[in-house]
Structures are given as structure tokens and as C-alpha cells.
Amino acid sequence: MTKILHVSDTHLGLRQYRSNVRRSDFADAFDAAVDIAIDEEVEAVVHTGDLFDDPSPNVPTVNRCLDAVSRLDSEDIPFLAIVGNHERKRDEQWMDIVKRFGNTERLSPSPTRVSEAEGDNPVNVFGFDAVRNPQWDNYDFTLEERADEDAVNLLCMHELFEPLVPPHRGQPYHLDEFLDRLNFLPDGLALGDYHSTCNTEVNGVKAFYPGATERTKVSESTDPCVYVLEIADEDIQLRTRTIESAGRDNVPRDFLVVNVEFEEGHGIDHVERRINEEAGGEDIAEKVIVVRLRGVDVPVTTNDVYNLLSQRDVSVPHVDDRRQVDAEFDFEFDEGDIDDIDQMIDDELSELSLSSISTEAEDLVRDESVDDGDIRTEMNHRIRAAQEEEFGEATLEER
Secondary structure, three states, X not given: OEEEEEEOOOOEOOOHHHOHHHHHHHHHHHHHHHHHHHHHOOOEEEEOOOOEOOOOOOHHHHHHHHHHHHHHHHOOOOEEEOOOOOOOOOOOOHHHHHOOOOXXXXXXXXXXXXXXXXXXXXXXEEEOOOOOHHHHHHOOXXXXXXXXXXXXXXXXXXXXXXXXXXXOOOOOEEHHHHHOOOOOOOOEEEEEXXXXXXXXXXXXXXXXXXXXXOOOOOOOOOOOEEEEEEEEOOEEEEEEEEHHHHOOOOOOOOEEEEEEEEOOOXXXXXXXXXXXXXXXXXXXXXXXXXXXXXXXXXXXXHHHHHHHHHHOOOOEEEEEEOOEOOOOOOOOOOHHHOOOHHHHHHHHHHOOOOOHHHHHHHHHHHOXXXXXXXXXXXXXXXXXXXXXXXXXXXXXXOO
């Protein structure tokens, strides 16, 4: 049996909530994935994109990546990867640099052979880097065909596909339509970009996302995972391993979300009471604590809440304040004329010449399901993607 570890969306270098602790957490999670690869004695590790969170990671982040890849090399485990949309650069990619260290290869439409030591249960691994949206319709997805009919063919990509990805999550492509564009169907489609663990089968092709190795958003509530691919007799079986199963302390780091609904007369003691209720007696010092302030605008500031969390030695605090502010206006209007305030706003916006990215920003800010701390990260990503599509990637001098 040939075993391959499928990992994706490690987002090395991400300072979630502007926290250096969280930046270390993402590197620790990648280390945990390497632990699992060594423990499982896999023949290879495939990474399906967003190894780094940014096209210009800092030196410590790159070093942590190289340290992890070197550990795989010491165990004779090749590291095979494609480029994701977050780390994508204009010319030479970070994977072109990483592959100079250890047993590392950037995947391509030409196959990379993986098998057991004796050569049994061979796998041809192909890869396409993340494709920019304007290039998608005319992109050449031709794969180099091999004569060995006994080998399993595994294609790695960093894209969003229905039916695995819901239609409202980033406008995914239709998987069956994409498969029709290939010159032959692979046996498996190892995917990245979607941060939930899921799999399906379409037209005889097993398609699967392992999910991210750490939580990049509060809404990502499932356990960070990797897939162990077990390949025998020309068949692919998937087995899930949680990042937590590697056994590292606080990897992945636990989140505690505390919803605080203020009413008149409430003070900081109400916040502390809600934290204690949600914690259920557990120590919160090593957790990511996200406090959501809602309701009446009582005289409790976000700084008051941060000070409270600091007194509790919380490693990663974040406060999301969306309280309703009472304001008095020096003009009158008939509330009966406004049946739907959101509709009124939409009507006004429709008369403005807003760019698509401005419209996306407005929608994101009004989406109550998105935390304030996630808005900055999400919009930075969308703006960068829009800039790249329109002008190409900025050079180092332009940054």
C-alpha cells in the first residue's frame, strides 16, 4: 500500500488578530502535520496550496517552513506542492526556492512518480497552481499522459469546486464542467483553498479537501485536519487525521467565543460573568478568546475588555464590538416611509458608480455573521486578488 499525506492551507506567517502568538501557531500546526507524516511513514506529502499566507513572508516564517521540510527530507519523505492564490507571485514562486532545500518538488502537468519502496502501487501525481479568474476559461489543463495503466493518477489543485463548496462561498466552479476539460480523468483530485474537510465522487473521480491546519476565521469551527491517502489495487481510500492527534500542546489552539448582550445597567462585571459561563471552569489563558459585544451601548469600552482579558493572562484576545449606538438627530423623518432600511441602502448604492470590490467591501461590512477581526483579513485578500487580476502582481519595489 502506498501512503500519501494530503495537507493544505497552512497559511504560514498569518498574524491572526495581529498576534505573533498566532503566527507561531500556524507554523506549529505545519510542524504537527509533519509529525503525522513521519508517524504514518508515508511515501510522500502533497501540499495543495497556500503554504504561505502572503507573497512576501518574512525570514523567520520562511525558516520555519524550511525546518519542517528538512525534517521530511531526513526521513526520505518527498514534499510535493503547488502554489496557492495567497502566496502566488508574478514570476519565480516561493516553491521554487523551497525546493532547493530537501527532497521537494513543485508539481506540474507532468507526473511525479510515488510508490512503495518496492515500486508497488504506483501513483502519478500532477499539479496545477492556482489559476487567476480571468485566465480560467481559456486555461490549458492538458495533462501529460503515461503509458503505465496500473498507476493511480492524482491531480492536485487549489480551487473552489461545487458540489463540495457551497455556491455562496467564493463563487466555486462546477466540478463536472472542469472534469470535461481534462484530456483524461484522474482517479483522485486533491484540492486546497476550502478550509473544511470534505470529499465526494463525481464522474468516478474522488475529490477531496483536507481543510486548513489552523483556524483562519472564527467561523471555521471544524477540527483542523489532514488526509492520509491509502492507495492499493488502483484504489484510493481516505483516512482523516486531526492536527490535534499529533500530540503537541495547544496545537491547534482552542477558540472560545463569548457573546455578550448588553442591557442598561450592565458593566464590565457582566462581561466577566459571560466569559466564566462560556469557559465552564476551564483555564482560558492559552485559548484564543473572541468576545463579541452586542446590545445597548453601555459605558464599557473595548479597551476595558482587553484589560480584563490581560488580567486573565489570555494569550490571544480579540474584541468585536458591534453595539447599537443611540443617537439623537436634529431632524425628523417618518419611520413608516422606511419599511426596510437595508433595501433603502441598496437603492441608494445602486445609483452610485461603485466598483465591484467596493460593493464587496460594503456587503462584507454589513454581514453580521462576519467578525470585525475577519473583515480586514478577508478584504486584504480580495483587494490583492483584484489588483493582481487587473494589473498583475506588484514587484518588491512597488510594495
